[in-house]
Amino acid sequence: GDTQDFIYMVRELERVGVLVYADVVFNHMANEAHLRRDLQYPRQDVLDQYRQNEHKYQSLKLFGDLSKPLFSEEDFVEAFGIKDWKDKWQVQNGRITGGPTDPGLPTLRVC
Known part of the structure; x- marks a missing residue:
């Protein structure tokens, strides 16, 4: 699912007394090592998708600027x-x- 599905799920779980804890592990992005050697995330073609479907992805984003990478080699x-x-x-x-x-x-x- 996407961000909207996640929000809906959390609301429904809270409604029946279940609390949700999200644990994010950023280094799972290493699964792209077979595609490229740089450490830019998201990669350029994904940033292009964000730009081409800006309204959709702006409604789904949790934080950050979708026009530039969240992480690069300097991180x-x-x-x-x-x-x-x-x-x-x-x-x-x-x-x-x-x-x-x-x-x-x-x-x-x-x-």
């Missing part, structure tokens, strides 16, 4: 695999990897 930190699982900073900023040659997934900078 990500240098990759490193977690080596010391007792080090809080490494666990919060590092990546779970499959070993020293696996870079893991991109990590967002702390804002």
Whole structure:
């Protein structure tokens, strides 16, 4: 569904006493790695769709400016695999990897 479907769902759930908690994980955008190497999200063809159907997407947006990317390469930190699982900073900023040659997934900078 889209934003309007989500709003309707939340209202109906609240009506019957169910509270909704949304947990967003931005690094799920890494599923586009097979399409391109840049870290711009959304990619240019998606931004073009937003522009071509501006009324529709403006009604669906939650925040931000749909004419420019939400994230770019500058929003990500240098990759490193977690080596010391007792080090809080490494666990919060590092990546779970499959070993020293696996870079893991991109990590967002702390804002």
